[in-house]
Amino acid sequence: MRATIATIALLSVVVGAIAQPLGGGAAAGFVAACGLIVYVLLEGWSCQGNGRIILLMAATAAIVTVIGHPAPWAVLSKAAMAAAAIIGLFTALGFLREAAESSALVQSCGELMVRQPPGRRYLALTLGSHLISLVLNFGVLPLLGTMVVKGNTLEAAGGDPRIVAIRSQRMLSAMLRGFAVMTAWSPLSVSFAVTVTVIPGLPWQSLLLVQALLAALLLILGLILDRRAFPPSGQALPGIGGATDWKPAWRMAALVAAVVIGAIAVAELLSLRLVHGAMIVVPPAALIWLWVQQRDVLNVFYGLGPKLRVSMPAFRDEVAMLGGAMFVGTVASAFLSAESLGQIIEGLGLPPLFLVILLAWAVMILAQLGISQILSVTLLGGALVHVAPPLLLASALMGAWALSACSTPVGAAVLTVARIGNVPVRRVASDWNGRFVLAGAVVLAFWLVGLDGLLFAFG
Template sequence: MRRLAATLALLCVVAGAIAQPLGGGPWAGLAAAAAMALYLLLEGWGCRRNGRIILALAVVATAATLIWHPEPLSLLARAGTAAAAIIGLFTALGFLREAAESSVLVQECGQLLVRQPPGRRYLALTLGSHVISLVLNFGVLPLLGTMVVKGNTLDAAGGDARIVAIRAQRMLSAMLRGFAVMTVWSPLSVSFAVTVAVVPGLAWQTLLPVQIVLSVLLLLLGLALDRRAFPPRAQPLAPPLAPAAVGPQDWRPAWAMAALVAAVVAGSVLVAELSGVRLVNGAMMVVPPAALIWLWVQQRHMGAVLAGLWRKLLVSLPGFRDEVAMLGGAMFVGTIATGFLSAERIGAVVEGLGLPPLLLVILLAWAVMALAQIGVSQIVTTTLLGGALIHVVPPLVLASALMGAWALSACSTPVGAAVLTVARIGAVPVRVVAHDWNSRYVLTGAMVLAAWLAVLNGGLSLFG
């Protein structure tokens, strides 16, 4: 009974988050927030340590608001509605993950990527992880990671344990970076939803193409650093990870996956334009039907699709407790913090430093990355600091800084879900993944991000 109630509660969060911009207004947002609170009452007790900490902070923030804020109910309603919107997007994406995890197409793509020859394996894995993560999100890491570990055996490396370790580092780093860079631009990502909500006056039609360019730069940076660290001539020859297929490789699964991802993103854009809502709301409306169509293509029987999906949701949605606690709780706490520390106050303090605006936004991006290292969620820092510089730099520059910093920190924070997942798959300490494998990429990426922001700001000043 509890599992059924929790599942229905999360589905109500999605419904309320979709209904709010379509005419449901504040009441739909409040209903979504109430449904999220009910879910956490049912499942929050089962969260792991980080989730419990965020929930405890949310309780403290609620108490502080009731005691000290002059308009407590208004602030709590705003924070709850913002948190529910993020969880609505995350839950909607869960439908797509259910379809992807049972898809032969996804498995074929994974096998194709892992079996590439050494010269193009990094590029194939980072691009493949980038594309598949659009539909699988975190699910791409265990999917490709499991294939990497299974294929990366001592026999496949010609008995050389050093080659096994190098291959693991290169392939797992490639897929981690590909996943993380997805958050730079994807309208299906939490970072996109949070940033568009936090930075006022920001049109997603302008943000999307700019961020795609930044994502290409960061992906190419990863490739360049991999080639520099592991030049082909420095590695002894070894057998491939898996026996090569007879004849040319069949790339049809990769093209089919790319087409599917493009259809979901294009559908989200189209619905957002036709409905006059934000892109993240368009994504919430498109993803569940897209998942049903994908499942129908796999099974060709809608009754079986609906029954099977319902059984899966009864298991998976209650299992989202940690994500709901951490994502929703962080958004709630960050929004509450803005009620006490307004963007105007923070902006006045920042301006008092007397630093050039461009330097301020670069330092802000680096601060997001640094605070993530000690466990401060990017949702909190983006929500709290995002509006502080809005009157100092163009919204597009600010949003690009925040989303770029979010992606880079996802590769390096030792308490982040992505790094923890890769470390568990690779059977190495978390700090090996965060620091030994990715510190150079993240530090160089921070320099690239700073240069990108300078070019973007200069271009807007010149042509704006």
């Protein structure tokens, strides 16, 4: 009964999150927030580690708000709706995983990827994840992640579990980095929307060009670090090569293209952001995919119910960390202001370029502590908006957002990859991607120095 109620509660969050941009407004947001509260009350007690810590922080933030804010219920309502919106998005896009897990096509594509030489495999996955995520956002991770995990079998590795583990790390890291770097430049991403809002008058066309170059640098950095961490051994690897039939890959590309085109069409038709179009299209697309596999509508719905009653309650840690971080960040924004932070920062007397680099690194560090990039970029970016050139500041914010997206232990992307790979969240964030993020932070700093010089030279 508890699992059933928790599943219904989380599904109501999805419905509310989808209905809100369709005209449901505050009422839909309220339904989603209530569903999230019910889910947390039922499943929050079973959270582990970081999930419990974030929930404790959220409860503390709520108490402090009730005691110390002049309009506590308005703040808490806004925070709960913001948390419900991000959880609704996370859950809706995860529906593809339910269909992918039982798909023979996914199995075939996964086996095809595993048979590729390691370098080519990394490049294909990181570029594929990068491009598909332009519309599907982190919905690309359960789709491609399930595909490669199902193909990365012990049999394909010649019976060597060490090879299975290495392939899992390299393939999932390639996907995660490809997705994360998308947020450095995509005009369809949340990072782009928040940044152009925080920095008024920003020439978005110039920003798009500049950030596309930065994204290319970060993708190349990931490829180099992968090759350095796993240099070619010169020995024949099990399961590599042989006859290659690319038909499954083309069929998978057609399926993804259909979802992408559907999301674009719905977004354009209803005048929504593409991420909302994807939220609307993905759940029915997953049901259609299941129907194509089984050819029986009744079997699809009868089979999906028990699967959801297992998978939905199991999202408890992701819901706690992701929704809790959004809740805490939204509450914090009610007590802090960009203007007051700006006065403090300007009082330090540091050069603007140095402040911008420190700002980028601060966004990355705060993400490790569970502070949402939406909050840190809004507050810190707004604090420096009159100190540094707009293009320089925007590039720093979006670059930091991209790097922190694959390293924060409370981020949707890291949580999704950890669940797919069946590994601890910290292993994905630190062990797999720590070196990439640290190297990326250095690359970002040099990039900002070069960009500042170009902006000075060309006025």
